[in-house]
Amino acid sequence: MFTATVRDTGSKPELYADLARDLGGLVAGERDWVANAANAAALIFTTLPGLNWAGFYFVKDGELVLGPFQGKPACIRIAIGRGVCGTAVAAARTQIVADVHAFPGHIACDAASRSELVVPLWRDGVVIGVIDLDSPLPERFDDDDAAGIEQLAAIYVAGCDF
Numbered sequence: 001m002f003t004a005t006v007r008d009t010g011s012k013p014e015l016y017a018d019l020a021r022d023l024g025g026l027v028a029g030e031r032d033w034v035a036n037a038a039n040a041a042a043l044i045f046t047t048l049p050g051l052n053w054a055g056f057y058f059v060k061d062g063e064l065v066l067g068p069f070q071g072k073p074a075c076i077r078i079a080i081g082r083g084v085c086g087t088a089v090a091a092a093r094t095q096i097v098a099d100v101h102a103f104p105g106h107i108a109c110d111a112a113s114r115s116e117l118v119v120p121l122w123r124d125g126v127v128i129g130v131i132d133l134d135s136p137l138p139e140r141f142d143d144d145d146a147a148g149i150e151q152l153a154a155i156y157v158a159g160c161d162f
């Protein structure tokens with residue numbers, strides 16, 4: 001049995017080092033990309049404090065399609081270049097949005113969301129999707145969160161067959 005609880009003690013790098021170890025354990029021995037995304041979303045959502053949504057979108061037929069997540073039901077398809085998620089894919093760069101209300105074209109899936117972090121999933125030099133984290137707290141995410149989630153994204157991609 002895996003037990004994960006919200007962690008709000010210790011430094012962020014320590015927290016993400018623990019998360020990286022835990023995700024490595026979760027994906028070990030399983031190559032299914034849906035199953036591993038589901039467990040990764042659950043691990044992130046139940047461990048990181050101050051989140052109201054954590055999950056995946058995958059590039060499919062030229063747009064982003066909703067993948068496994070934790071939180072309220074979300075918009076299913078996002079055009080590349082639209083919203084924070086579509087911008088992360090178009091720019092091929094992590095997006096840290098301190099105030100979603102100030103981000104042109106932000107797509108509101110949960111009215112409670114105030115800040116957002118979107119990290120591309122890289123496979124063989126191509127962005128195949130994103131990990132998206134939403135928070136009801138403004139300015140919830142910083143460079144440590146971006147680096148930590150980028151590491152989790154790499155562990156996830158390396159642990160799956162697509």
Ligand code: SME
Nearest residue numbers: 074083084085106107109
């Ligand atoms: N806010 C995102 C849409 C996805 S939801 O946050 C889950 C965006 O602007 O791309």
